[in-house]
Amino acid sequence: MTIPKQEIAHRLIEAAVTRTATTPLTNDFPDLDPATAYEVQDAVVQARVDSGAAIIGAKLGLTSVAKQTQMNVTEPLYGWLTDDMQLDTGETLVCSKYIQPRCEPEVAFLLGADLEGPHVLASHVLAATALIFPAVDILDSRFAGYKFTGPDVIADNSSCAGFVFGGQGVDPRGIDLRLIGCTFEKNGALLATAAGAAVLGHPAAAVAWMVRRMALRGQGMRAGQVVMAGALTEAVAVSPGDTIVARFDRLGTVELPCR
Amino acid sequence: MSASLSSEQAQTFGDALYDARRTGVPIPAFTDELPDLRMEDGYAIQQHLVSRLLADGETICGYKLGLTSAPMQKLLGVDSPDFGPVFASTVYRDGAELPVDRFIAPRMEAEIAVILDRELSGPHCTPADAYSATRGLVASLEIVDSRIKDWKIKLADTVADLASNGAIALSSLVVPIDDFDPRLVGMVFSKNGEVIASGAGAAALGDPLAAVAWLANTLAPMGITLPAGSVIMTGALHAMVPVSPGDVFRADFDRLGPITIRMASE
Numbered sequence: 001m002t003i004p005k006q007e008i009a010h011r012l013i014e015a016a017v018t019r020t021a022t023t024p025l026t027n028d029f030p031d032l033d034p035a036t037a038y039e040v041q042d043a044v045v046q047a048r049v050d051s052g053a054a055i056i057g058a059k060l061g062l063t064s065v066a067k068q069t070q071m072n073v074t075e076p077l078y079g080w081l082t083d084d085m086q087l088d089t090g091e092t093l094v095c096s097k098y099i100q101p102r103c104e105p106e107v108a109f110l111l112g113a114d115l116e117g118p119h120v121l122a123s124h125v126l127a128a129t130a131l132i133f134p135a136v137d138i139l140d141s142r143f144a145g146y147k148f149t150g151p152d153v154i155a156d157n158s159s160c161a162g163f164v165f166g167g168q169g170v171d172p173r174g175i176d177l178r179l180i181g182c183t184f185e186k187n188g189a190l191l192a193t194a195a196g197a198a199v200l201g202h203p204a205a206a207v208a209w210m211v212r213r214m215a216l217r218g219q220g221m222r223a224g225q226v227v228m229a230g231a232l233t234e235a236v237a238v239s240p241g242d243t244i245v246a247r248f249d250r251l252g253t254v255e256l257p258c259r
Numbered sequence: 260m261s262a263s264l265s266s267e268q269a270q271t272f273g274d275a276l277y278d279a280r281r282t283g284v285p286i287p288a289f290t291d292e293l294p295d296l297r298m299e300d301g302y303a304i305q306q307h308l309v310s311r312l313l314a315d316g317e318t319i320c321g322y323k324l325g326l327t328s329a330p331m332q333k334l335l336g337v338d339s340p341d342f343g344p345v346f347a348s349t350v351y352r353d354g355a356e357l358p359v360d361r362f363i364a365p366r367m368e369a370e371i372a373v374i375l376d377r378e379l380s381g382p383h384c385t386p387a388d389a390y391s392a393t394r395g396l397v398a399s400l401e402i403v404d405s406r407i408k409d410w411k412i413k414l415a416d417t418v419a420d421l422a423s424n425g426a427i428a429l430s431s432l433v434v435p436i437d438d439f440d441p442r443l444v445g446m447v448f449s450k451n452g453e454v455i456a457s458g459a460g461a462a463a464l465g466d467p468l469a470a471v472a473w474l475a476n477t478l479a480p481m482g483i484t485l486p487a488g489s490v491i492m493t494g495a496l497h498a499m500v501p502v503s504p505g506d507v508f509r510a511d512f513d514r515l516g517p518i519t520i521r522m523a524s525e
Binding site: 190 | 445454460461462465511513
């Protein structure tokens with residue numbers, strides 16, 4: 001059965017624009033595989049670009065083995081960030097702009113050089129990085145209740161919906177990102193703690209994996225783009241009135257009020 | 260609140276735990292028989308058990324906190340941590356091989372240990388007081404163990420059983436808290452070379468120094484002061500992990516360095 005890629009890309013765009021969740025694509029197209037799902041993702045991202053958005057970076061998803069096992073996939077996934085997703089430091093998250101927003105703490109990289117090719121390692125990522133930031137990723141699955149399979153979420157641009165950086169950029173040189181501690185709070189209550197190794201053993205290794213995976217599809221990262229390296233903890237749902245705080249040792253704090 | 264057990268009952272239960280420790284044969288939970296046992300009863304039993312171990316020549320070198328995370332407190336339906344003494348004979352060094360037959364059903368946790376520089380006592384001890392009395396932090400592992408069959412514990416059972424302490428291992432590097440925040444100290448935990456958990460200091464009661472202050476304040480009504488040099492195990496930074504013979508555990512802490520131990524093969 002041929003997968004109507006444009007049609008299902010349109011379905012996902014429509015869900016985002018109307019803020020109405022849809023059902024998993026794999027209900028209708030059980031044969032949707034990761035390779036085809038990335039082609040749908042290309043169409044979804046292209047549609048955003050066609051409507052005026054600019055690609056400003058990428059993000060990783062399913063970077064923990066536990067999540068991969070839960071989703072029955074064997075590798076992480078990536079998606080593309082566009083400028084309309086960015087909240088500036090100190091900005092408030094407006095929940096009504098999303099279907100079912102969730103937040104998670106991440107380490108973000110701002111690239112000072114291009115990064116592409118099948119042989120990129122964590123060391124190359126660090127060398128190409130201008131600054132790292134504490135960050136919060138804002139997810140918004142276009143599938144009701146976050147019920148999806150691996151190919152569904154790849155097609156859905158890895159649930160990309162928003163992101164915000166803390167106000168302090170740090171030079172990654174001399175910092176072991178594997179060990180940096182992170183606490184994640186909602187409304188003052190501690191939700192979880194983690195260290196950088198929670199993402200594929202090292203946040204820079206996660207970014208390197210993503211760049212190598214992109215190379216298989218002829219894609220890569222450009223100087224000036226950002227990368228969200230993957231969630232250190234479970235995501236938490238947010239509602240108006242909530243305040244999310246992610247603190248990182250050596251990197252600083254990012255605070256996200258929601259209304 | 261006072262204990263509901265008579266002191267004879269507390270002694271009988273303490274003796275049962277003492278025997279279980281010696282024989283390696285676990286016993287049924289006390290709360291199976293007496294479901295209403297409270298935390299205070301647990302401490303009354305613990306006190307008797309500790310007095311017998313001290314009479315055998317054991318010495319207390321510090322304390323461990325248990326139930327310091329929200330998930331563990333929820334599991335046991337409590338809203339506070341518990342504590343038990345750490346005996347000097349159960350302290351291992353970094354790189355040690357631990358005898359399997361010392362334990363019944365061991366599990367592993369990575370923790371930040373606090374070493375006191377000065378005596379510390381409650382009842383009005385704050386995290387800032389704890390900071391002032393601290394010599395430094397140490398990378399540590401705790402081998403928790405239950406003398407209660409199959410870990411089927413309720414609060415009074417684990418309190419009685421020395422807060423399920425089995426043994427601890429400490430790095431020899433004592434790091435003074437100068438320009439870092441103990442709450443944010445990251446930790447990566449691996450078993451046989453595979454990373455299986457991570458966490459940060461805040462996982463223990465929100466702050467390892469708050470854990471120390473809680474202990475000092477909890478010991479105060481019992482007339483106990485924490486002496487200088489005490490080792491305080493402030494609580495697990497991740498969910499506890501099963502242990503099998505031959506397993507190698509490593510906790511790598513930012514700021515504090517690593518600690519590794521190996522369980523002997525049978």
